[in-house]
Amino acid sequence: MLKDFVKANMPEEEEIKRELKTARDKLAGYQNQIKEAKLPVMVIMEGWGSAGKGTVISKVIKNIDPRFFQVKTYKRPSEEELRYPFLHRYMLDIPEAGKFTFFDSYWMEEIIKDYMHGDIDEETYRKRVNSVNTTERSLTDNGYLVMKFFFQIGKKEQKKRLKELQENKDTKWRVDKADIHENAHYDKYLEAYDRYLTDTNRSVAPWYIIDASDLKWTELQVLQFLNQGIETALKNHALAVPILQNTFPLNQSHKLATIALGDKVLSEEQYKAQLDALQKELGELHNKLYRKKIPVIIAYEGWDAAGKGGNIKRIAAALDPRGYVVEPIASPEPHEKARHFLWRFWKRLPKDGHITIFDRTWYGRVMVERLEGFCSENDWQRAYNEINEFEKELADWGAVVIKFWVHIDKETQLERFTERQNTPEKQWKITEEDWRNREKWDLYEAAVDEMIEKTNTTFAPWYILESNDKKYARIKALKIVIDAIREACKDK
């Protein structure tokens, strides 16, 4: 986990400041809800010596009323403490309902130190890891929110920080032998931390690895994850199965309302000229990905009458029919409904070197099924994570996963509906249901915003296709598909 940790790009200082303000206010605002919901919150900070765990805790608690939190730290266990089970002193410090406890390192540190110093053997290590997993699960089953952060810094950075601390007589005391030992044997510790994190990374209490290279940035990451965790836990109340915390890297996303549509137009000539060239290019790439055995999945969602069909047609026209298939997705058949909701999409996956274009997708779960009550709240709340996991499987397999939201505004939809209604040969394209859905535009828009925000992963990103002008949207789609496939072919 730790060894393949990829840092997110650190935002500009100005943006960090702005986001810090938002995140701090959000946490402060959650206090009362946490109290009302009687949610006990455990915030566990682990990581390298001098990575800034204590400093960040002192920042984070500034947003919380002192009656609602405690901070706990642990030394090496005393003779007295060693006479109790390993878990004992940690269990005594769990927070009560409606309050936070911040742990400046918890059971991980003791386990790793004991293991690295040879004080416990492999079997005891495994037993302790098992105890930790069992206990964290039991805590979360009993309504605890368990947030675990690992503060990551590199060997050089740690060395530099330790040196600075030692050279200042006011901070000298903060560096102990164990820190020096850790830095001297950095690679071995990295191995041990990596293993521990992997062993204890459970969906009920996942690890968040924090890039601790910059203090403000560190604080921001912790606050944002913590706020997400609290939001999830507050939602969990009274649901049948706990919703899992999100552990996938997300791209920043923008609400549909902020997307400009008016200026996204192409003239007929611009369109024609680009279309031919792009389709030719895509056709060539199709051969390439067939040879390189890269599977491609293109997922289309969008408003009724946004132009999904025509857009798909322009992609498909460029492809060799032996190497692609378009899958129109309607309501599930009975034998499909009787299985896991993703099953019918597993059935429709392309084999490697092939392309599948989905005309509507598994996102029905968090749109139509959510809004029409075809599944429980618990089902759709949980589905964001289940979908991210599904798409991660596809990405890990080597698939290119492209998700399009074909976007128009409400007026454009009305124009197109009316035109369909008034044109005999287009009347089949417009139904009562379309009109009914249109009435729920605002509900759908909120659901789509939430869907994009929660599933805009780095490995399967969403693209908005501005489609008030269908020509513009088609050209944009072709370009995105071409770029993504070219990139994938380069890698392989």
Added chain:
Amino acid sequence: MLKDFVKANMPEEEEIKRELKTARDKLAGYQNQIKEAKLPVMVIMEGWGSAGKGTVISKVIKNIDPRFFQVKTYKRPSEEELRYPFLHRYMLDIPEAGKFTFFDSYWMEEIIKDYMHGDIDEETYRKRVNSVNTTERSLTDNGYLVMKFFFQIGKKEQKKRLKELQENKDTKWRVDKADIHENAHYDKYLEAYDRYLTDTNRSVAPWYIIDASDLKWTELQVLQFLNQGIETALKNHALAVPILQNTFPLNQSHKLATIALGDKVLSEEQYKAQLDALQKELGELHNKLYRKKIPVIIAYEGWDAAGKGGNIKRIAAALDPRGYVVEPIASPEPHEKARHFLWRFWKRLPKDGHITIFDRTWYGRVMVERLEGFCSENDWQRAYNEINEFEKELADWGAVVIKFWVHIDKETQLERFTERQNTPEKQWKITEEDWRNREKWDLYEAAVDEMIEKTNTTFAPWYILESNDKKYARIKALKIVIDAIREACKDK
């Protein structure tokens, strides 16, 4: 997991036959409930070649209507199958709601074979294990019951079976190269299986290791675990947090109604003579366990007026007051109620070398809290497993854990209540609440039966103290405590 697997004692042939009948009928009876509840059931058989997976499946399915199950087997993936993600062919075969699928080996076998033959590297192995864990969790979150069995046989036994199969020309075809390879490198495979089982042993879909040395016994173990799993899954419907399958070894237990009380009496002389000797012996053992640093936990539960207090007194009288404490357990205080229900017992643990006697215990969760509605059904249903886990921690720490149910019949209780009421100096011992509880005797009795059945683990067993004659119960308790401590001192 596999390396430290301890076989349960195989029952006599007659008992196996009797139990098989019961288990088969039970499974047949569950069919309709599974259909009604729309529960999809995945039964996954993994294990050593020739351990009898196929044979047992063919036995188990005899109890199920053919319309409600399928059996799936997998060969090495074909060229075509290799063009899809690893999970693909397995996902396609998941059962639909209300039906069983039996898998004669599932994804484990492919992963281990690929790994052992060097077809996948360490990183891919880990990725696949992660995919399996994620997928099994997602399936269970979506209502699937996932039962995983590993059929265990030793190296010699496997060799013998393979030889027998090969020597018979009708069965020769059932032995393939992979089986021979597995047996030749038994220890290496054991290592690999052990690791995989440990890596994928999650509380939502735990592994059941089956001693596959005898066919009927193997079938019985599978049926009993399967029936337990189905029972849990049927209960899970509409509960806030899934109840976990039991994974701890249980002793056989007997319903309270079957326990004879009348003949369990001692004369005053018998009692006196034994009491002195036993108390002396326990006093000496107390010194020994203090030196050996063994912690001892004695938990008392029982009917009102059964004689808990007097029983505890006879134990305590034998002990050095510096080395023990009696903890009377009443309703939780507000700061205790605000935490995990086991927290207040963590707080009251003895340190090593010491004894804590609990006068009433954490079992309040599944008795009074259950019956008086002080916790949700989900809370107490889940608590059996949480308590087993808690006691396993204590046992692993090295503690002796003894649990007493002090038992009397309903008439004896009435006599004692009446006597208390009529004796001025005993009146404080009888309250309105005692009378109210007495009215719920039958409900309590059912709850106690269930409690003992589900928490009678090998590492923290229940003992019934027949206490219509209090003297008998006291002597029995002393003997049990002495035996358990002596045994623990011997080990250390």
